[in-house]
Amino acid sequence: MPTQYRPTFQYTSATAPRALPLLGHAPALLHHPYDFVAGLAAHGDLVRLRLGPLDAYVACHPDLVRQLLTEDRTYDKGGLILDKAREVFGNGLATCPAADHRRQRRMLQPAFHRDRLPGYAAMMAEEIAGTTAPWSDGDVIDLPAAMYRLTTAVTARCLFAAHERAGSLPVHACMDAVARGVARRIMLPLPGADRIPTPGNRRFRRARRDLREITRRLIADYRAAGTDHHDLLSVLLSTRDEDGRGLSDNEIHDQVVTFLLAGMETTAATLSWAWTLLAANPPVRERLHTELDTVLDGRPARHEDLPSLPLTGRIVSETLRLHPPAWILSRTVTADTELGGHRVPAGATILYSPYLLHRRADLFPHPGRFDPDRWLTTARPAPGTYTPFGLGARRCIGDTFGTTEAALAIATIASRWTVTPTPHQSVRPHRSSSLSPRPFTATLTRRAR
Incomplete structure (x- = not known):
């Protein structure tokens, strides 16, 4: 657990060293993004970067991050990363400006009301059990791909429960191509790079077009049926604002794509990293197995089990600390202001970067250590220190949905299987906007309780 950081009032500012002519720091961000960003805190609390012809600032201190995330009118959604993400998410909840956010948040909040979570969790449990049912003792699997298939099935089911084969909808391939296309645009923020007719850019445009057609047909089918299927799309179609207006088809499409990527990509990454961390820490894994054997006795986990699985929950929290899926994000300054006493222009x-914050030794003792028990203390993290889901009014609306899915998946799988990554392979993250691991294999061993 992080220490309660005492705010200081002398925040330092600097320009990151070793900028290249013309390109600035863009090559370092492209080729060594995680080490480069994590090292910026050593240069100051507010660090200036040069990215080709563009300048950007990185808030490295938790006090500045708290200010950045809570003053959302001054620091609006936008900037190098969010502007690129809007090419896919449009004006969805995760990317819309502050002027639209309040209306959207109020309209979408019923979809994530706590009373709906048990119903979603029941769908999650069914899909987790069904997706892992074909596994056999001794199977060697591509673990990230398996977790992606699992979260795709869960997300599609919770979004489109009325579709008889929601998990078989061709959203997996579309979202994979879209996510990689967004990552390329974010990690190489040079003007015009996304307009070059490369194979990757063509795949991105084709996938984006196909995804819009899938959602268009689903929306039309749901509108024609006029039935509440107790899923996310039903809520999107039925919700109304204060003036009685519903969401347009384009607005629903943007929200569906936002939920798809958040539900598939980020949770799959969290699960993939969790298995590597557990395999590298056998004492924690043994304690997890003991907890699961005591509570579940070999059956799949259910929503009502989660309060009795505290170690499972702490494993999710600690995995999100070490490997936050949304590891770097951006805001745009709407008016000349000061951040940490330093002038920042409109x-x-x-x-x-949550990745940077979560690896500060002054906030998290022994930050590289996988230690779920750091979350045993009753003290809450100081605002701005632990931010896998953001902070303030723009905090991720689906945070509890995602952590519930991750906990159910870890509990159900670990109660029946020991997941062991293949020795002597390097498990490294993609150079991407989402902290997802590159493909790696693991062996499934059926547990004898």
Whole structure:
């Protein structure tokens, strides 16, 4: 658990060293993004980057990140990363400006009301059990791909429960191509790079077009049926604002794509990293097995089991600390202002990185250590220190949905299987906007309780 950081009032500012002519820091961000960003805190609390012809600032101190995330009128959604993400998510909840956010949040909140979570969790449990049912003792699997298939099935079911074969909808391939296309645009923020007719850019445009057609047909089918299927799409179709207006088809499409990527990509990454961390820490894994044997006795986990699985929940929290899926994000400054006592002009891009914050030794003792028990203390993290889901009014609306899915998946799988990554392979993250691991294999061993 992080220490309660005492705010200081002398925040330092600097320009990151070793900028290249013309390109600035873009090559370092492209080729060594995680080490480069994590090392910026050593240079100051607010660090200036040069990315080709563009300038950006990185908020490295938790006090500045808290200010950045809670003053959402001054530091609006936008900047190098969010502007690129809007090519896919449009004006969805995760990317819309502050002027639209309040209306959207109020309209979408019923979809994530706590009373709906048990119903979603029941769908999650069915899909987790069904997706893992074909596994056999001794199977060697591509673990990230398997977790992606699992979260695709869960997300599609919770979104489109009325579709008889929601898990078989061709959203997996579309979202994979879309996510990689967004990542390329974010990690190489040079003007015009996304317009070059490369194979990757063509795949991105084709996948984006196909995804819109899938959602268009689903929306039309649901509108024609006029039935509440107790899923996310039903809520999107039925919700109304204060003036009685519903969401347009384009607005629903943007929200569906936002939920798809958040539900598939981020949770799959969290699960993939969790298995590597557990395999590298056998004492924690043994304690997890003991907890699961005591509570589940070999059956799949259910929503009502989660309060009795505290170690499972702490494993999710600690995995999100070490490997936050949304590891770097941006805001745009709407008016000349000061951040940490340093002038920042209107129009500037401000970046912040949960990955950087979560690996500060002054916030998390022994930050590289996988230690779920750091979350045993009753003290809450100081605002701005632990931010896998953001903070303030723009905190991720589906945070509890995602952590519930991850906990159910870990509990159900670990109660029946020991997942062991193949020795002597390097498990490294993609150079991407989402902290997902590259493909790696693991062996499934059926547990004898």
